[in-house]
Amino acid sequence: MTDPISELRADRQRAGELADPHAGLCTLATVDEHGAPHVRTLVLRDLHDRLALFLNATSPKQRQLNSGQAAICVYLASLQRQYRLSCNIEPIAVQIVQDSWQMRPDAPKRMDWYYVQGRVQSSNVTDRQTLLGELDAMNLTTPLAAPPEAVGYWLNPHFVERLDLAQDNGVHDRVAWSLDDRRWTQTTLVP
């Protein structure tokens, strides 16, 4: 039985080699407390052989992830393949987040502190000049460590679906995998 996460990993690797700009990305979908859906692009990390997301806990999506569930979509245009994953999520240990955070470029590091000391992520600010001025005025001790609000989540997929458009006869190939008792069961779906 094929393992869909290995398939996804191999396809992302292949897409990366083909310079697919989406090879490292996903679209994360969440639902807010009013039942309204939200989507946004995130970097989809492959860390310690697991899928992971990193974000700032001041952001609206953090509250939406408190449900413990998330869905992501990965479209690899270079391969004409779409993956959709339904996942339970699990917080990543602080030390792993800290180590990973150190590899971030300087600006995102400063932004993570700005969300804590300035304005929370996704809130309103008068204009970009105000934002840049406030960022500049922040007094940060070096070397910088990640604030506790820099968090990460492991994605534990329990349902994966792949749609493959690259079929000679034009009929798309669509398969799904469900995790049951730690074993994946594969089925074919009508595309």
Ligand SMILES: Cc1cc2nc3c(=O)[nH]c(=O)nc-3n(C[C@H](O)[C@H](O)[C@H](O)COP(=O)(O)O)c2cc1C
């Ligand atoms: C290519 C790309 C990669 C991104 N990667 C991340 C990421 O890894 N983590 C993150 O929190 N936001 C990332 N963002 C920004 C999010 O899409 C989003 O604007 C931000 O997290 C605020 O989302 P929210 O208001 O839904 O909480 C990325 C955006 C783009 C375009």
